[in-house]
Amino acid sequence: MRKSMLAILIALGIAGLVVPGGVFAKDPRLSPKRLSSTGDSITEAINAEEFNPFIFITPNHWASWANGYYGFWEWLFGRTNVKSHNQRISSNFGSSGRKNFMQALSGADSFDLPGQTAQSVSNAATYVTHFMGHNDVCQGSFADIPSDAQFEANVRAGLNNMKNGLPNGATVYVQAIVDIYKLWQLGDQLTSFGIIDCRVIWAASLFNIFPCATMLSPLNSEADRQYTRSRNVAFNTILQNLVNEFNANDTHHYYQYTTVTFDTTFTADQVSPFDCFHPSAKGQKDLSAYTWADGPFKAYTK
Amino acid sequence: MSPLNIFTTRRPSSIPALLCILLLACSPDPSGTGEVAENRGEPIARLGDQIIYRDEVAPAVAYQVYRREVDIYSLLKGETEALISNRVLAMEAERRKIALEDLLRVEIDEKVEPAGEADVDAYLAGHPQEAGSGKETRARIRYFLSETRREERRLALQEDLRARAGFEFLLEPPLAIRTRLDVADAPVRGPAEAPITLVHFATFSSPLSVRSAGYLRRLVEEFPGKIRWVHRHFLNPHDETGLLAAEFAVAAQDQEVFWEAHDALFDLEGNLDERKMLGVAHKIGVDDDTMRQVGIDEKYLKAVKRDIDAGVKAGVRSEPVVYVNGRYFSSTFPYERLRQMVAEELGEAPPSVEPDDPLAGPLPAPSRGGG
Known part of the structure; x- marks a missing residue:
C-alpha cells in the first residue's frame, strides 16, 4: 500500500503537480502553478512605476511582487522586471497549466479578506499569498483601527474559507504587515534632505485623499505614531498565531508566515517617488526576492 | 550653443570621507608623482599612466550619489537610535538594580492614569467626525487615549535617560551638492x-x-x-x-x-x-x-x-x-x-531653514569653471 502511494507521489512529482519534500502527515503539497494573491494596494503595486497625477492612485500590476509579469510591452517601455512570485513559479515549475489571479485591491482591509479568499477558492488556487492588514492599521482616524478581536475574526474567516475550499495540498503564505512607522521615518528623512516633500503629499491624508492618517497625518504626535505602530505589531502577532494554529490543525493545507516584510527597512529607492509610501518597482522587486527567499518554495531558486 | 557645466567640489560627508581616508592610507600614490590632486578630488581610476579623478566623474551623478548617502546616513541613524533607546533603559534598570520589566512598570504603568469616559467625551468633542465611526468607537478611543499616554510617558522617559547619559549622534549628515548638467542644444x-x-x-x-x-x-x-x-x-x-x-x-x-x-x-x-x-x-x-x-x-x-x-x-x-x-x-x-x-x-539671503537641514546655507563656491 505504502509503495503504491509512493509511486503515485513520484509520478505526480515528475508531472510537476506535486512538490517533493512534503510532510507526510499532510496531503502532498501541490505545485504552486495556480497563484492567487489576496491583499491591498501594495500587491496591486499602486504608484510603483507609473503615476497619473489626475487620479493619484495608479495600479501598476506588472510591478506586483506577487503577480507581476514582464513581457514585450514591459520590455518596450523599459519597465522594471520585478521577478515576481508569478514569474518565479513559471521559471521553476514551467508555464504549462499556469494561472495567475490577482484578488488584491487597493484600499482592501481585513474585512475584505473573506471575499478575496472566496475568490481564491473559486480560482482553485494551489498557492495563495496573503499580504493584508495595512489598511487596518492605516485608517482615517484612530477610532477606525479595528480591535484585536475584530481583526482576528476577519483573518480567521478568510483562513477558514481557504481551509474549507482550496484543493488539498495547497499552500497559503502569509506576509507580516509592513512596519508603517519605518515608512514614515523614511519619508520624514526624504523631506529633511530636500529629496521630495513627503510631508506635503501626506497632508492629503487629512482629507482622506491619501490613506493612513493614523501614521502620516501632520497632526500626529510621536505618541500617536507609536500607538499606530503598536497596533501594527499586535496585528502581526495575530497573523502569526493564526498561521501556526491553522498549520497545526489543517492536515490538508500548508500555512506559512514570514516577518521579513515587517523587518525590512525600506530605503529611498524602494518607495514610490510619487507618494513616498507604496513600494517603488525596485521595492516590489526586493519584496519579491525577500519573501520568496523566506517562503515555502525557497528551495526553487530560478 | 556651448554646454553649460555647473559643478563644484563638495565637502564629503563622514562616510565617504572615512572610506577615502582608508583607501588613501592603504594605497600607494597612484599618480606616482607624490602630488595630491587637491582640486580634482581623490584619484579613482587609472588608464595606463592617466589618472581619473573623482571630480571628473562625480559631478555628473552628484545627486544620485547624494541620495545614496542619505540612505546610508538614515539607516545608521535609525539603527543607532533604536540601539540607544534600549540601552539607556537597560542601564537605568541596572542602576536601580531591578529588572527591565519592573522599571517599565514603575516608570510607565504606575505613573499613567488610564483614560476614562470623560476623556473620551473630551476627545469626541474635539473630533466630532469620529463619533459616528461605529458601536466600538468609544472603547477604541479609550484604548487609544490610554495607550498614547503610555507612549508619551515612555518617550519622555527615554528622552530623559538619553539626555542624562549624554547621547549624541556624531555622524555628519550628507550635504546637498551640485550636479553638472550638460544642456547643449536645450532651449x-x-x-x-x-x-x-x-x-x-x-x-x-x-x-x-x-x-x-x-x-x-x-x-x-x-x-x-x-x-x-x-x-x-x-x-x-x-x-x-x-x-x-x-x-x-x-x-x-x-x-x-x-x-x-x-x-x-x-x-x-x-x-x-x-x-x-x-x-x-x-x-x-x-x-x-x-x-x-x-x-x-x-x-x-x-x-x-x-x-x-x-x-x-x-x-x-x-x-x-x-x-x-x-x-x-x-x-x-x-x-x-x-x-x-x-x-x-545671489548672496542676497542668509540661510533661513532649520539648522539641522543639510540644505541650509549656500554651497561652497565652485572650485573651477566648467567646460
Whole structure:
C-alpha cells in the first residue's frame, strides 16, 4: 500500500503537480502553478512605476511582487522586471497549466479578506499569498483601527474559507504587515534632505485623499505614531498565531508566515517617488526576492 | 550653443570621507608623482599612466550619489537610535538594580492614569467626525487615549535617560551638492551672463509641472535680469500625450518659437490633446507640414529621449525637478524654498531653514569653471 502511494507521489512529482519534500502527515503539497494573491494596494503595486497625477492612485500590476509579469510591452517601455512570485513559479515549475489571479485591491482591509479568499477558492488556487492588514492599521482616524478581536475574526474567516475550499495540498503564505512607522521615518528623512516633500503629499491624508492618517497625518504626535505602530505589531502577532494554529490543525493545507516584510527597512529607492509610501518597482522587486527567499518554495531558486 | 557645466567640489560627508581616508592610507600614490590632486578630488581610476579623478566623474551623478548617502546616513541613524533607546533603559534598570520589566512598570504603568469616559467625551468633542465611526468607537478611543499616554510617558522617559547619559549622534549628515548638467542644444531664455541658471525638467501634460513652471515665472519676475531658464523634457512612462507635446515643442524649437510653444502649452494647465496642440501650433506659426511629422519623424523623439536620459543621469526620477545652479529642487516643496535657494545663490539671503537641514546655507563656491 505504502509503495503504491509512493509511486503515485513520484509520478505526480515528475508531472510537476506535486512538490517533493512534503510532510507526510499532510496531503502532498501541490505545485504552486495556480497563484492567487489576496491583499491591498501594495500587491496591486499602486504608484510603483507609473503615476497619473489626475487620479493619484495608479495600479501598476506588472510591478506586483506577487503577480507581476514582464513581457514585450514591459520590455518596450523599459519597465522594471520585478521577478515576481508569478514569474518565479513559471521559471521553476514551467508555464504549462499556469494561472495567475490577482484578488488584491487597493484600499482592501481585513474585512475584505473573506471575499478575496472566496475568490481564491473559486480560482482553485494551489498557492495563495496573503499580504493584508495595512489598511487596518492605516485608517482615517484612530477610532477606525479595528480591535484585536475584530481583526482576528476577519483573518480567521478568510483562513477558514481557504481551509474549507482550496484543493488539498495547497499552500497559503502569509506576509507580516509592513512596519508603517519605518515608512514614515523614511519619508520624514526624504523631506529633511530636500529629496521630495513627503510631508506635503501626506497632508492629503487629512482629507482622506491619501490613506493612513493614523501614521502620516501632520497632526500626529510621536505618541500617536507609536500607538499606530503598536497596533501594527499586535496585528502581526495575530497573523502569526493564526498561521501556526491553522498549520497545526489543517492536515490538508500548508500555512506559512514570514516577518521579513515587517523587518525590512525600506530605503529611498524602494518607495514610490510619487507618494513616498507604496513600494517603488525596485521595492516590489526586493519584496519579491525577500519573501520568496523566506517562503515555502525557497528551495526553487530560478 | 556651448554646454553649460555647473559643478563644484563638495565637502564629503563622514562616510565617504572615512572610506577615502582608508583607501588613501592603504594605497600607494597612484599618480606616482607624490602630488595630491587637491582640486580634482581623490584619484579613482587609472588608464595606463592617466589618472581619473573623482571630480571628473562625480559631478555628473552628484545627486544620485547624494541620495545614496542619505540612505546610508538614515539607516545608521535609525539603527543607532533604536540601539540607544534600549540601552539607556537597560542601564537605568541596572542602576536601580531591578529588572527591565519592573522599571517599565514603575516608570510607565504606575505613573499613567488610564483614560476614562470623560476623556473620551473630551476627545469626541474635539473630533466630532469620529463619533459616528461605529458601536466600538468609544472603547477604541479609550484604548487609544490610554495607550498614547503610555507612549508619551515612555518617550519622555527615554528622552530623559538619553539626555542624562549624554547621547549624541556624531555622524555628519550628507550635504546637498551640485550636479553638472550638460544642456547643449536645450532651449534657453534669459541673459547669457545671468548668475542663476535654472534647469527645469518638466512635461507639459502634468499639473505638477504646470505648477513648477509657475514657480519659475514668479522667480523671473522677482529677480529680473538674474535668471537664465533652461527647459528639458522629462516624461512619466507611458505618457503619450506628454510625449507628443514634447515632440511638438522640439519642432517649435527647430522653427525658433520654442518659448512661445512652451508658454502656450503650460497655459493649458495639463489638459492637453492633439486638437489643442494644433491650436497652439497655428497660433505660434508652426506650419501644418511640420505638425504632420510630429510623432512620426524620429528626430523629434531622439531629442526628447536625449533629455530624459540626461535627467535620469542627473537623478531625476519623476517630473518636475528644477536645478538651481546645479542644486536639486523637487517641486513638491513650496515656492518659498525655491526662492530662498535662488536668493542664497545671489548672496542676497542668509540661510533661513532649520539648522539641522543639510540644505541650509549656500554651497561652497565652485572650485573651477566648467567646460
